[in-house]
Amino acid sequence: MPALIDLRKRIKSVRNTQQITQAMKSVSTVKYQKAQRIVLESRPKWHDSPELVSEAVFWAPRFLHPLLAKREEKKVVGIVFTSDKGLAGAFNANLLERASAFFTEKAETSDVRLILIGKKAVMFFKKTEFPVLRSYFGQVHKFTAEDCHNLAQFLMELYVLNKTDAVYVAYNEFKSILAPRVVITKLLPVEFFGDVEKTEGAGEKTWPEGQRPDWEPEALPLIHSLLPHHVENQMVHFFFESSAAEHAARMMAMDNATKNAEELIDDLTLVLNKTRQASITRELLEIMSAVEALAKK
């Protein structure tokens, strides 16, 4: 039978842990609400502008802009968006598993280099043989839209200078509060946008010849300004989706932890009470038997 004092100590320590998880939950709730607002406000643009770009890209001649040129995928750059901090359930684990499987497959036919965002990705890919171009270690919370733009510029430069033939991005999409969705998508060359794994084989979306659009002004300047703008926009999109998903995942994980701690405290309290009662009963019995023994004398 466990000693009362040990049980009390355990209950106290579980209660402390519960307070910590509760506090962490409150913090991520606030962060989550902020991130969710950004995502919900900006989603119409993120989800609808690929439609415009896909159409422009479909009609534009392939040679018009270097970002449109399709090349055989010999050199691939992969970007992985994770978080810096853990305690967010399977948020990072799922993504890293899928991303690593995807890039390992790519590595069979091409030369894969990675750009890693978040401590978790850096730690994970340290153990693999992929060369890393850039890594953002412990800076995710300071990441801004401007950093996304810079990163997009860097990628476009690589692409235009023939230093890479395709850029893939793996990130967590904020699907619902309960579970994020892992998405792997192609950023460059600019073509039909969508889930790589889903659209592969399905072919690109096409438009009937009768809808061939006029360009205003000419196709060249329009494509020239539209594409970089679009790529930057996509990077920002990936980052904020990932960030909202991270906070949602952490909120859920901490909520579960708080609930589990509560259950543990209930169980321990029950054991504590039983033990206490047992010791009281035992003491009473001892007194009674002592009294009876005295009475017999």
Next chain:
Amino acid sequence: MSETLPLSLKLRVITSREVLVDEQVKEVSIPSLEGCLGILPGHRSLLVALGKGVIEYRNSQSKKHVTVKGGYARVHPESVLVFTDPDEDELR
């Protein structure tokens, strides 16, 4: 074209922060880089870069406008999709 022309346009004006306009309109005018483009239902497909100016649109009851700066628009015979940003200088 032998098809009948649509009677109205579905206008969507989307900024990075919100959906500014989402309604059926009879007529819309958008500021391209080289001047205003008036668009009626059945307009042929068009991809436009926008300049600074005013998007004016009219449905059967009312006429409204939003001031924008830059962006892109896609015109289809039955829809107009605009990505832009509101011109903050003009906001009162």
